[in-house]
Amino acid sequence: MAKNEDINRREFLSYCFMGSSLFASMALLSVYVVQFLLPSANKNPxxxxxxxxxxxxxxxxxxxxxxxxxxxxxxxxxxxxxxxxxxxxxxxxxxxxxxxxxxxxxxxxxxxxxxxxxxxxxxxxxxxxxxxxxxxxxxxxxxxxxxxxxxxx
Ligand code: FES
Missing domain, CATH: 2.102.10.10 (Rieske [2Fe-2S] iron-sulphur domain)
Incomplete structure (x- = not known):
């Protein structure tokens, strides 16, 4: 039983890591999309x-x-x-x-x-x-x- 819990914990941590990586990638992608769609947002003041x-x-x-x-x-x-x-x-x-x-x-x-x-x-x-x-x-x-x-x- 203890071995199953370890696997579940590893899977849980793996899903957390993949989820946070996916979230960071989407956030970065959205910055580039906004800069592409609104070129004025990219200009220096x-x-x-x-x-x-x-x-x-x-x-x-x-x-x-x-x-x-x-x-x-x-x-x-x-x-x-x-x-x-x-x-x-x-x-x-x-x-x-x-x-x-x-x-x-x-x-x-x-x-x-x-x-x-x-x-x-x-x-x-x-x-x-x-x-x-x-x-x-x-x-x-x-x-x-x-x-x-x-x-x-
Ligand atoms: S032409 Fe060479 S520095 Fe101006």
């Missing part, structure tokens, strides 16, 4: 930073600033829109500079060039500059940065 007013950045000019975390960001007025980009070159991380006459960002380290939208025009950079969403409200320019910090200095 952003915060809105005031930059300056629209009259401070004339068409063709760029305004560079450093955020509180030390990230360098530039806002360019193309004449039709304001574009905010990280000034960290995507090649080896040098700082890019706005060349007003050429209307391009220039990286002096290896002759990299980016257009005002941050797309690579010439040189070794493998990817465009990181961009930020810009919002203009009553002539005030704001950008949206990830709440979870991405190094962009």
């Amino acid at each position: 952003t915060r809105k930073i005031y930059i300056t007013t629209t009259d401070k950045i004339r068409p063709g000019n760029s305004f560079k600033f450093t955020d509180l975390r030390g990230g360098h960001i530039t806002v360019t007025n193309t004449g039709s829109e304001f574009i905010a980009l990280s000034t960290k070159c995507t090649h080896l991380g040098c700082q890019v500079h706005w060349k007003k006459n050429e209307k391009m960002f220039y990286c002096p380290c290896h002759e990299g060039y980016f257009n005002p939208k941050g797309e690579v025009v010439k040189g070794p950079p493998p990817a465009p500059l990181s961009s930020y969403k810009v919002e203009v409200v009553d002539q005030a320019i704001y950008i949206h940065v990830d709440e979870v910090y991405r190094a962009s200095s």
